[in-house]
Amino acid sequence: MGIALALIAALCFSTGTITVRFATQHLRPTSIVAVSSLWGSAVAFVVAFIFFRDEIWALTGVAFAWFTVVAFVNFLMARLLSYTSIYLAGVVRTTPVHGSQPLWGSMFAVVLLGEEITPMLIAGTLAVTLGVMLVLWDGVRR
């Protein structure tokens, strides 16, 4: 069940990226972010109201402050930059670069949360860096 759902998640992420590529042929990245987040929010609210109504009523001011910060980093930074990159350079060139997210995540976790640096983390970091450099070189060379 877990593996099937993980595969569905990966397929949805991929299909979503391809859908954005098609949408960028007609709309600006900013408009795609506005529309996509509104549709996602509408469905998420329906699910949240059905299954997590108590959690919604229990939300504090601190939680809303966090939602605002998360919204800024997610939609105005991460997603807008991602859609802009697809708009400018295409899916094939930018996808591997987007794929380096866990590397940045672990770097932030090491710096901000004080997580441990392991040999496997160093090996993974080297592989991701080399892969991204190869894609960047090929993207600019073409």
Place this chain on the structure above:
Amino acid sequence: MIKQREPMIVLGMLAAMASAASYGLLLTMVRHVVTTQTHPIVMIAFSSLFGSIMTTVIFHRHVMQDRKATKRAILLAGASGLFSLAATSSLYIALQFAEVVVVAPLMGATPLLTVFIAHFTLRKVERLTFPTLMGTLLVVAGVALITISQAAS
């Protein structure tokens, strides 16, 4: 449609890198919010709504100009949001049924899957080259090592 000239491609690649870094920062923040504040789906609902409002207010000119776009274009943009929501929800549920060491490498393979789907669906507008494929494989392998390392610690 935009012409993919070199300066734009370089700018696009830099935007992709900045986006990946932003997602990395986001991941750390989300981990904190869902462990201290509320359920992920409640966070997604509110932060998506706030994100849509912020984007519409800041880029209102773009949004107003694009509202004349075709229904198909709006549907594609909306569908991308739904795919993103479905992906995130499936991932959270998957983590309740399987361990991170199983789920994370599968998720790390997403770029490879995307590149393959793009190769077949965007054949007329984008080309997959051998160095890009190799680079993607290296990223996927590296991400698998990083996630296994995180899960082990």
